Every structure is written in structure tokens, then in C-alpha cells.
Amino acid sequence: MKTLNRTGIALVATLLLSVTALASEGPPDQHHEGSFSAGQPGDATKPSRIVQVTMIESDGKMLFLPNRVEVKKDEQVKFMLRNNGELVHEFILATTAENLKHAESMKKNPDMEHDDANGKRLAPKQTDEIVWKFSKAGDFEYSCLIPGHREAGMIGTIVVR
């Protein structure tokens, strides 16, 4: 019986190892790897323009204040984030196309955690910050990708010229 148990444990351990190996050999999860669609992570030792962004809930809507930010190409911005709502919210900086794709995958996995250079998840009353260098010109956005929140109004536009 003891031998059998040991064999069983060894089998489970082997299976776990194979699963882990498969997971790490799979294609990289796009939003957690390498390049970012809206520019690049900033350098906190260099000067940044401060932009305060507050997350609020009001009359059934969920909003970012402000919901539009204009940036000069190659400008570095420090987003000072504050969640003033009663719910958890996110701030994910990307192109609209990337955020929509990401939102689809969050519908399948709503508890997906974000602690990427281009995104933060904030508990109610929590503050956080993101330093970002807008090295690409174009139209970008910040959005909360928790299912239903983007639809409720949590989108902000970023114009980089």
C-alpha cells in the first residue's frame, strides 16, 4: 500500500511537472510580454509630466476623470491613479484594438490579475502610479477591462502628436 501511494505521488508530481513545462513553452501571453502598443514603460529617474486620473462611479456609470489626455510624442507622463469608487477598477494603457481583445479574454477569466508596466488594478480607495513614455504617435486609450466597466464608461482617450 505504501509503495502504491508513493507511485501515485510520483505520478502526480510528474504530471504537474509536464503541465508546468507545457505552460512555459506555450506562446507568450501577448499582454504580459515584451512590447507595448502605446509606447514603452518610462524611466522614473527622469522628469515626467504629472497627470492625475481618478476612477469614479456615479449614476450607474463608471468613469475616468479626466477622460482625455493630450501628449507630445516622446513625452514622459506619470499617471497618478486614484480609485475613488466602491469597486475594484483597472487602468490599462494600450490601443483600442488591443484593449478590446484583452477585454474578450477577461470575460473568460474576470479575475485575471494585472501588474504589468502598462496596467494596474486598484482596490477601492487605493492609489498607484504608472510612468510611461509615449514613444509612438497615435491614438491610444486607457480602459478598465473588468467585464462591464468599459461598457459603463471607463475609457479615456490619449492623443499623442
Ligand SMILES: [Cu+2]
Ligand atoms: Cu472598472
